[in-house]
Amino acid sequence: MNLVEATLVLAVLVIIVVGIVYFVSSKGVLSRVTESQAVQLVISDLENKYPGGIINVTNVTPSQRYPGSWHIVLSLILNATSPCPDYVVYAYDYPAFTFVPTTVNVYTNSCRIFGFNSSLPYRIASAPVAITRATQLNISSVVAFIKSYGYSNVSAHAIFLPYVVVDGKNLTNVWQVTYSSPKSNYSVNVWLTQLNGTLVYANATR
Secondary structure, three states, rough: OOOOHHHHHHHHHHHHHHHHHHHHHHHHHHHOOOOOOOOOOOOHHHHOOOOOOOOOOEEEEEEEOOOOOEEEEEEEEHHHHOOOOOEEEEEEEEEEOOOOOOEEEEEEOOEEEEEOOOOOEEEEEOOHHHHHHHHHHOHHHHHHHHHHHHHHEEEEEEEEEEEEEEEHHHEEEEEEEEEEOOOOOEEEEEEEEOEOOOOOEEEEEE
């Protein structure tokens, strides 16, 4: 073996050794991140970016595409009690992509429900969507309430009711959305169908 061949062989061996060392060390770094650590780090990052946001982790599994990382799926609700909350689902592969998420679904944003079409069946499955739908409908009592007390002073809460009697009316599978304000001595209540969010009834209570 001449000097040139020996040099080439040595260079190849060095590259292989460096590659093995890098692979082993990177695997070691990733393996040191436990599931609970990964989840907490992602949640902490979101809490710093969106103070007051409601975060719910829905699924955590070892990443299939990035060995040594965790695939974390979670929902984020911003301005949860406003008349138009924002609701999105993110997925993270941590630590492979650190705190850069993939958007899985946007349910509501800027008082718009994504994927909603009144001519097609749409089942309202969450409070943020129910609140947004109620505000979207421009119900006269809701519009007047928000206008009187100001958007930032109005809170909205939603609850799903399989059955309820309201002013003598029997309602089934409805969302009740209640608008209130610390500046008001009364609240406005709206009941929407779970399917397609059609207005069923509205009233005011003290």
